[in-house]
Amino acid sequence: MTLDGLPQHRGGAEELARLLARALLAGRWQPGDAFPRELDLCAHFAVSRNQVRNALASLTATGLLERTAGRGTVVRAVSDWHLLDPLISDWMTGIDSLDPKLVREIFAFRYSAEPVVARLAAEAAEAADLERLEAAFRGMTRTATDPAARGLHAEYDVAFHDAIYLASHNLVWRQMGHLLRPSIIALIQSSQAQREHEGLDDSLTRHGRVLEAIRRRAPAAAERAAREVLLRTAIDLGIVEEAVAEPQH
Amino acid sequence: MTLDGLPQHRGGAEELARLLARALLAGRWQPGDAFPRELDLCAHFAVSRNQVRNALASLTATGLLERTAGRGTVVRAVSDWHLLDPLISDWMTGIDSLDPKLVREIFAFRYSAEPVVARLAAEAAEAADLERLEAAFRGMTRTATDPAARGLHAEYDVAFHDAIYLASHNLVWRQMGHLLRPSIIALIQSSQAQREHEGLDDSLTRHGRVLEAIRRRAPAAAERAAREVLLRTAIDLGIVEEAVAEPQH
DNA sequence: GCCTATTAAATGTCTGACATTTTGGCAAGC
DNA sequence: GCTTGCCAAAATGTCAGACATTTAATAGGC
Incomplete structure (x- = not known):
């Protein structure tokens, strides 16, 4: 070569x-x-x-x-490959022809990990963490309807999930925020046209439920809500079956 | 300096x-x-x-x-610090004066993550994975009673937990096996004298339950058993309160 | 008093030569 | 014929010295 x-x-x-x-x-x-x-x-x-x-x-x-x-x-x-190295995440962001298998693996990880992180966040979040979450959520809401601001919306999306990891107040989980950017960007690029109409509103309300649960300091609810946010994509990628109806974990 | x-x-x-x-x-x-x-x-x-x-x-x-x-x-x-970098884990192993706060953070991560990984392992384990788990468990059993083989026992302990991460069959989780070695070594060194008599037998049976659950392909049981393995140490480190009686997650 | 050159000190870069490791070929010897 | 040993080629690894660039402090001029 x-x-x-x-x-x-x-x-x-x-x-x-x-x-x-x-x-x-x-x-x-x-x-x-x-x-x-x-x-x-x-x-x-x-x-x-x-x-x-x-x-x-x-x-x-x-x-x-x-x-x-x-x-x-x-x-x-x-x-x-050291997929958890920030350098790798940096290099991955924005690659158009990223290996779908790799995207699937990373998302499978997120689908298993992020609910737990949301639970921790609901237990440990402080004022600054809530502020970060709310700011990101406001940004998502503001840019949701404008199709020209898709890139900006993705940034707020990344910021929202990163804020969850930060709110866990755990040194190790915090470092995994890096892993989110390429994953989220790739997913948005690949699924942008699929459900342009119903997707965004739905996604927004689900994100809102996570924020709400963390603010209420309700760990179980936060865990469930975080799983709900990722569930649709997880089904699309074949990580879980359609029929799963919250199997009481 | x-x-x-x-x-x-x-x-x-x-x-x-x-x-x-x-x-x-x-x-x-x-x-x-x-x-x-x-x-x-x-x-x-x-x-x-x-x-x-x-x-x-x-x-x-x-x-x-x-x-x-x-x-x-x-x-x-x-x-x-990039705590997830294999180099860091390598450098950390065996440091006698490792910052206790750091040990606590890493173990808190393990306590939240490893049950989920055990669940995934129970869903995805194949023959080779079970073989690895069983070999490590046999090694732990064999070296449990001999106080002279403490180092070897720790190695088998590391291998057992690493085998769980490997059995998850997820590229990202697999890389976190690196994080285990310093964590396990440090914990064993610090808690070796605390409960020399009752600790090892108890720990061994709990590890056995994880193996059994994964072999039975019982995700919920595997998750519970993995949490049980770490619970004692989590209590000692103040990560969870003593009173926690498996709060239905 | 403030602004501007100058200087010192640190990391960053270039270049050419040399060292080391690995591989393969070739040839002598059994 | 097969092995053994040796040598040469090719690749990465290392060294030493000069030079470039960036930063911060300092002295001078106005």
Whole structure:
């Protein structure tokens, strides 16, 4: 696999890393494939070997590549990627051709985790957390009807869910807010046309119920409401069956 | 804060990174403190500037340090550490003076997450997963009574819980097995003397119930059993109150 | 007193040479 | 024919030194 067709870049090892990472995430190389050698990358992008090595170091640290002296650089399997690394999340956002299997895996995780986080949030939320949640919800409401503000609406959506993780007041859960952005963006892009009419209103009221439950400090209700928010998408992705009627957990 | 008292090292940027990271994780510097300059590190450890820069790059990538040209290197707040990065978990294992607050946070996460993971495992486990679980459980049983094999017992304990995450068959959950090792080791070290007599037998039967529930493909039972395994420690750490009698979730 | 150059100090970058590891081929020897 | 050993090629890893860039403090001019 060659380097043809990759976009230009304007300097900086970070941008080079981002560029290569997005090509990897988009599936341009298969696991086990050999990755181009350092000197070829230097030549192709007209950068110093330092830049290339720094960029490759990032890709190695996130589990995308494996390098061994003498042999070369090979692409690692998806199961080895550090999906929880903020760098990976950053690189993933906005990739149009993200592997649907990957989106499904990440959403399956969210569907299992976020209800629990909402429960914790209802137990631990303080004034500042409620303020964040309400601000994000107001933003979602304001941008719900305007089809031109879809990108902004997605940002508020991300902010809302991130606020839930923040409100859990747990160091580990808080870091998973990073995982949300690519997931939410991808889902919105893929399901934007499906139910343009009924979807948004419905989604908004469900989000509102989560906020309400957290404000009331009602853990069980928050857990249920959070599951309701994700349920529709979970059904669409085949993560749960349609018939599930809240099986008393 | 100087570098006095840090152990020697035998070469390799990885080991230097590990050394510095463990000093950071042990609280040798406070958040906001200035970290030694590159050239000082070179002089102190008698290594090239390349080695130092590579080591510092790792610490920066994991959120332990923040570097800016011209100003220098400063230590970041604990809330900025990438606790989910495998490197961090690796560095954390075996630190004697790990911040108790950090242990508590990580265990609180486990207490909220692991029951859900056990549920998923009961739904998705296959033959290989059961084999892993049973092998780890056999190892725990075999090393339970021998006080000399405490280290080995801890390894089997880690393997058992990791097997649960693996059995969930979710890419994201699977990566959190890394988080277990330091958590389990630290807990065993701190609670080894507390209930030497009654603890091990009890813990063993509870682990057995998780295994049994997953084998029976009983999600609700698996979730309950996993919570039971962690409950005793959760009470000790003050994460839940003693009175909790399985409040129907 | 405030603004502006200058300087010092730190991290960032480039370059070329060299070291190390891995792989494969080739040839001698049993 | 098969193994063994050695050498060469190719890749990543390391080093050393000079230079660039950014930041903050400082001295000077008005």
